[in-house]
Amino acid sequence: MATIRDVAKLADVSVSTVSxxxxxxxxxxxxxxxxxxxxxxxxxxxxDPLAQSLARxxxxxxxxxxxxxxxxxxxxxxxxxxxxxxxHQHFVVVTDSSGKTDRERAMVEHLIGLKxxxxxxxxSGHDRDYIDFIAGLNLPIVCFDQKVAGIERDFVxxxxxxxxxxxxxxxxxxxxxxxxxxxxxSHMHTATERYxxxxxxxxxxxxxxxxxxxxxxxFTRTAGYExxxxxxxxxxxxxxxxxxxxxxxxxxxxxxxxxxxxxxxxISLAMIDNVQWSSxxxxxxxxxxxxxxxxxxxxxxxxxxxxxNPQGAVEPPQDFVLTPKFVPGNSCRRI
Amino acid sequence: MATIRDVAKLADVSVSTVSxxxxxxxxxxxxxxxxxxxxxxxxxxxxDPLAQSLARxxxxxxxxxxxxxxxxxxxxxxxxxxxxxxxHQHFVVVTDSSGKTDRERAMVEHLIGLKxxxxxxxxSGHDRDYIDFIAGLNLPIVCFDQKVAGIERDFVxxxxxxxxxxxxxxxxxxxxxxxxxxxxxSHMHTATERYxxxxxxxxxxxxxxxxxxxxxxxFTRTAGYExxxxxxxxxxxxxxxxxxxxxxxxxxxxxxxxxxxxxxxxISLAMIDNVQWSSxxxxxxxxxxxxxxxxxxxxxxxxxxxxxNPQGAVEPPQDFVLTPKFVPGNSCRRI
DNA sequence: TTATCAAATCGAACCGGTTCGATAAAGCCT
DNA sequence: AGGCTTTATCGAACCGGTTCGATTTGATAA
Numbered sequence: 001m002a003t004i005r006d007v008a009k010l011a012d013v014s015v016s017t018v019s020x021x022x023x024x025x026x027x028x029x030x031x032x033x034x035x036x037x038x039x040x041x042x043x044x045x046x047x048d049p050l051a052q053s054l055a056r057x058x059x060x061x062x063x064x065x066x067x068x069x070x071x072x073x074x075x076x077x078x079x080x081x082x083x084x085x086x087x088h089q090h091f092v093v094v095t096d097s098s099g100k101t102d103r104e105r106a107m108v109e110h111l112i113g114l115k116x117x118x119x120x121x122x123x124s125g126h127d128r129d130y131i132d133f134i135a136g137l138n139l140p141i142v143c144f145d146q147k148v149a150g151i152e153r154d155f156v157x158x159x160x161x162x163x164x165x166x167x168x169x170x171x172x173x174x175x176x177x178x179x180x181x182x183x184x185x186s187h188m189h190t191a192t193e194r195y196x197x198x199x200x201x202x203x204x205x206x207x208x209x210x211x212x213x214x215x216x217x218x219f220t221r222t223a224g225y226e227x228x229x230x231x232x233x234x235x236x237x238x239x240x241x242x243x244x245x246x247x248x249x250x251x252x253x254x255x256x257x258x259x260x261x262x263x264x265x266x267i268s269l270a271m272i273d274n275v276q277w278s279s280x281x282x283x284x285x286x287x288x289x290x291x292x293x294x295x296x297x298x299x300x301x302x303x304x305x306x307x308x309n310p311q312g313a314v315e316p317p318q319d320f321v322l323t324p325k326f327v328p329g330n331s332c333r334r335i
Numbered sequence: 336m337a338t339i340r341d342v343a344k345l346a347d348v349s350v351s352t353v354s355x356x357x358x359x360x361x362x363x364x365x366x367x368x369x370x371x372x373x374x375x376x377x378x379x380x381x382x383d384p385l386a387q388s389l390a391r392x393x394x395x396x397x398x399x400x401x402x403x404x405x406x407x408x409x410x411x412x413x414x415x416x417x418x419x420x421x422x423h424q425h426f427v428v429v430t431d432s433s434g435k436t437d438r439e440r441a442m443v444e445h446l447i448g449l450k451x452x453x454x455x456x457x458x459s460g461h462d463r464d465y466i467d468f469i470a471g472l473n474l475p476i477v478c479f480d481q482k483v484a485g486i487e488r489d490f491v492x493x494x495x496x497x498x499x500x501x502x503x504x505x506x507x508x509x510x511x512x513x514x515x516x517x518x519x520x521s522h523m524h525t526a527t528e529r530y531x532x533x534x535x536x537x538x539x540x541x542x543x544x545x546x547x548x549x550x551x552x553x554f555t556r557t558a559g560y561e562x563x564x565x566x567x568x569x570x571x572x573x574x575x576x577x578x579x580x581x582x583x584x585x586x587x588x589x590x591x592x593x594x595x596x597x598x599x600x601x602i603s604l605a606m607i608d609n610v611q612w613s614s615x616x617x618x619x620x621x622x623x624x625x626x627x628x629x630x631x632x633x634x635x636x637x638x639x640x641x642x643x644n645p646q647g648a649v650e651p652p653q654d655f656v657l658t659p660k661f662v663p664g665n666s667c668r669r670i
Numbered sequence: 671t672t673a674t675c676a677a678a679t680c681g682a683a684c685c686g687g688t689t690c691g692a693t694a695a696a697g698c699c700t
Numbered sequence: 701a702g703g704c705t706t707t708a709t710c711g712a713a714c715c716g717g718t719t720c721g722a723t724t725t726g727a728t729a730a
Contacts, residue, residue, distance in 0.1 A: 001686095003685090003686055003687080004686065004687060004688095005686080005687095013709075013710085014709065014710045014711070015686095015687085015688095015710090015711090016688080016689080016690090016709075016710060016711075016712090017708085017709055017710070019687070019688060019689085020688095020689095020708095020709085023688080027707080027708075027709095028708070028709085029707085029708060029709090032708080032709080046448075047686085047687070048389075048448065048685085048686055048687065049445075049448045049449065050385060050388050050389045050394075050448070050449065050450060050685090050686080050687090051389055051685070051686035051687035051688090051715090052686080052687055052688080053385050053687090053715095054383075054385045054386055054389055054685090054686080054687075054688095054715050054716070054717090055686080055687045055688040055689080055714080055715055056687085056688065056689095056715085057688095057715070059385075069404050069405070069410065069413070069429065070404070070405055070406075070407055070410035070611075071405075072405055075404065075405035078404070078431070079431070079433070082431065091445050092430075093428050093429075094404065094428075094429040094430065094431070095427075095428075095429065096413070096414070096417065096429070098414070107426075110384075110426050113381075113383065113384045113385070114384065114385065115385060250612050250615050253615045254614055254615045257615070257617070275611075275612060276405070276610075276611060276612075277585050277610060277611075277612070277616070279589055280585050280588045280589045280592070280616055281612070281615055281616055281617070282592075282616070282617040336716095338715090338716055338717080339716065339717060340716080340717095348679075348680085349679065349680045349681070350680090350681090350716095350717085350718095351679075351680060351681075351682090351718080351719080351720090352678085352679055352680070354717070354718060354719085355678095355679085355718095355719095358718080362677080362678075362679095363678070363679085364677080364678060364679090367678080367679080382716085382717070383715085383716055383717065385715090385716080385717090386685090386715070386716035386717035386718090387716080387717055387718080388685095388717090389685050389686070389687090389715090389716080389717075389718095390684080390685055390716080390717045390718040390719085391685085391717085391718065391719095392685070392718095
């Protein structure tokens, strides 16, 4: 591999001039610029990113940290960020924390060690320790998906309250009153907001919520399945179920199928968030989906803005909350 | 951030001794080892991975390059690799080429620039140029999924011929004769092998293949959908369709639903590869799945072996081919 | 006591760039 | 021509580690 010294030697200039020519060509005369250009081509020089990062104290990498890269929601965002970053000479390093806070922390620390230019982070933690950790980081960070109280950073996400409210309203409109909800972890902002949207809408309609109809699905497949089962074996069953994320909703569908309940004939089902291949799942589930492409675009722009703009670092954090979209399916029937 | 020189100063030893103590404690006396240990703790020293990589000419990172990180197949493999690598003090950098050869190349070059210790690569290319590029790389590489003729590297994958043969045999057993197949790109090893398995099994059973029943689905959603449509609008329809990957098979199911064909009553469907939430898709599709966890484990072990073992680099490349598993569903009926 | 050898430690060069103050060259004005 | 800027280039220090040959220390043997 050719180094900058090889180039300098061949072009008969100093190393620092070559470096300058590369980083700020305007300050170098046309004549030497041309000599250097030729020398670079002749030896096939490519700057070593590692050496650059070490000297600059900053790399051209962006860290992307989520709990599950396989989740298409994160996948879409990743793609948008990657495209945008690539257009701006930055490289995205994707890491998966599997939703574990300690692992996420290890990964963030590793990324910091790599002197990444910035971080796009879907936070997995929520306690004091975690918040302090994030707060203590001294580099551009854009958080997304989970809004964590106490983290003073840019945040990009969807209106989860509205998501819960929209589907609840839809079910009420169809005549449902015995509506059950499968919730997510209470420490997650998305979970509490979606539930709030549900509860407020029910209250506004003057419909009481049956306490037995509120079960915790932890946003996971297994817990969601168990939660659904608990709902379905009750003597007085709900006429409709709202799954507050895709995992619990689809687990519910599975549970219903296994117990011989038809959807929507016996029980209606609505879900928040999309899922791959939702179009071939029978019935097509009525859902509220997030605009992942828009979210990804905003995250990318905001992060690159903070990275490339010198004064971007001191701009106060800002929240970007997008409106989710209602996508009707045929999993909810009128009663 | 504390540097190694801070530690050396505090412990009153030379910088090189500190470095030695860290990399090979046995060569340092107990006394100084202890002094250094305390100094490290006192200043909170953590070695800068960038500086280490630059000096060593090698980092503790492993590159993982696939065409679609969202694909659960790759997701499972990634997880296995990540766990194993983390246990061995290595960090996995995930990159997504979106299946584009030039993008993959750019990413590989970037990873090389990062002086990654090794690469786990699902190759996306197949032409001379690409093969030469991969062959020219001078670091441990384990290829997986696609076996590319001409690439002399370790390879980990499944017996795709068998996968095609198993499902074909299954359909034949059920009495099907008019079996259609939706194939993948002819330059992909998995695609050709799966088709070979189909064709040979048909031939062995003495069943002629209707040329109209062989359509190209490109392993993609859109092309698969179109291919399925071409099959389904023929006056003489197949009684069973073999989708040679999940995208084309599920697109076929979608096309069938849209045209009002019931599965399996009107047409049976079998597919190669799994998909997330397959258990809630109606009907549950009969499929042959790869043992992703085992694949990931082998990839991880093989790669780390080559990385950590000095003589591992010169070991001749080896192929690891696993047997896929038949998973019965209810998408194929006896006729 | 001194020669011998292994173990422990050190110094300096190196990895491949960046940065900034100093110097040299060129341009402008009186 | 002399003084004053501006522009172009350079040298050296630096980023934070590793590596290896050289030197010092300590123990053992003669």
